[in-house]
Amino acid sequence: MASSSYAFTPTLRTSLTPYPSLRPSPPYTTLISQSSLSKGLACSLKLSWASRIGVNPKKLEWKASSSMAEITTERGKGKVQVFDTEDDLAVSLAKYTADLSDKFAKERGAFTVVVSGGSLIKSLRKLVEPPYIDSMEWSKWHMFWVDERVVPKDHEDSNYKLAFDGFLSKVPIPPGNVYAINDALSAEGAADDYETCLKHLVKTNIIDVSQATGFPKFDVMLLGMGPDGHVASLFPGHPLVQANEQWVAFIKDSPKPPPERITFTFPVINSSANIALVVAGAGKADVVNVALGNGQSSNLLPVQMVSPEGELTWFLDKGAASKL
Numbered sequence: 001m002a003s004s005s006y007a008f009t010p011t012l013r014t015s016l017t018p019y020p021s022l023r024p025s026p027p028y029t030t031l032i033s034q035s036s037l038s039k040g041l042a043c044s045l046k047l048s049w050a051s052r053i054g055v056n057p058k059k060l061e062w063k064a065s066s067s068m069a070e071i072t073t074e075r076g077k078g079k080v081q082v083f084d085t086e087d088d089l090a091v092s093l094a095k096y097t098a099d100l101s102d103k104f105a106k107e108r109g110a111f112t113v114v115v116s117g118g119s120l121i122k123s124l125r126k127l128v129e130p131p132y133i134d135s136m137e138w139s140k141w142h143m144f145w146v147d148e149r150v151v152p153k154d155h156e157d158s159n160y161k162l163a164f165d166g167f168l169s170k171v172p173i174p175p176g177n178v179y180a181i182n183d184a185l186s187a188e189g190a191a192d193d194y195e196t197c198l199k200h201l202v203k204t205n206i207i208d209v210s211q212a213t214g215f216p217k218f219d220v221m222l223l224g225m226g227p228d229g230h231v232a233s234l235f236p237g238h239p240l241v242q243a244n245e246q247w248v249a250f251i252k253d254s255p256k257p258p259p260e261r262i263t264f265t266f267p268v269i270n271s272s273a274n275i276a277l278v279v280a281g282a283g284k285a286d287v288v289n290v291a292l293g294n295g296q297s298s299n300l301l302p303v304q305m306v307s308p309e310g311e312l313t314w315f316l317d318k319g320a321a322s323k324l
């Protein structure tokens with residue numbers, strides 16, 4: 001269980017490179033992508049006219065000419081955007097993230113970004129292309145993981161490796177602002193170490209704090225969802241979904257391999273200023289329908305417990321929204 005103490009571990013001493021144990025492992029190096037403007041970018045950025053469609057998601061109607069529709073949900077479950085293709089979704093997700101980066105870099109001088117693993121990382125691909133690659137204030141970014149598998153950072157199952165290969169290696173975020181878990185520790189140790197790291201960053205005002213809950217308040221969380229409705233490493237029916245004291249918890253019996261992971265708890269997730277739930281593919285349509293439409297589930301799914309202090313925005317492609 002993660003400690004609630006503010007004491008620093010030896011690996012967390014303050015310096016210009018504050019968390020040696022949390023920094024990328026060799027052989028990783030930072031590269032800047034020279035990739036060119038994607039075909040869909042100019043078109044999809046013009047979609048601010050998005051149609052608002054009724055209060056009943058069942059009445060969602062597709063307009064042949066549109067690449068995106070916006071649904072207002074019955075139960076105030078956030079803003080729901082449905083894109084014709086996953087490519088359109090990725091373009092809009094890049095703009096959403098860039099707008100928040102501008103806002104928080106101006107307001108706070110730092111932008112704290114939490115990512116999940118899984119398919120989300122692929123959907124961030126437009127951020128590493130023009131115009132964002134050149135215009136974003138990458139030096140203000142501070143990157144965190146909502147969950148991580150307890151494996152070495154160069155292991156195929158590592159969420160850090162996934163993000164590094166698909167995103168981090170292509171943008172100039174200072175390595176000292178990338179807070180990977182300490183992969184030399186046990187699951188318990190890694191959760192404790194990560195929570196201590198977050199506490200230090202709250203104390204030094206890099207991470208904001210929720211006045212309402214006292215939990216860390218990240219500027220944005222970019223999250224995926226599993227086909228069973230799990231978010232982070234919070235799985236349906238697992239007692240960890242009820243954890244309400246720790247910031248970072250460990251799990252050793254994850255129903256999805258690998259079994260050992262660490263994860264932010266719901267109080268931390270729900271203290272966020274912004275959450276994007278990014279879901280693509282027809283394989284997740286049933287769960288999307290439970291969360292946003294008329295689908296039923298015997299238990300409340302973790303994704304249904306996502307309810308941030310700030311704004312929740314769903315990014316769905318047509319497949320994921322196909323049962324609404």
Ligand SMILES: O=C1O[C@H](COP(=O)(O)O)[C@@H](O)[C@H](O)[C@H]1O
Pocket residue numbers: 116117118119120147148159223224225226227230231232233256
């Ligand atoms: O195991 C995990 O799965 C979820 C969902 O992944 P996806 O590939 O179905 O999008 C992911 O959000 C989480 O970070 C990861 O550890």
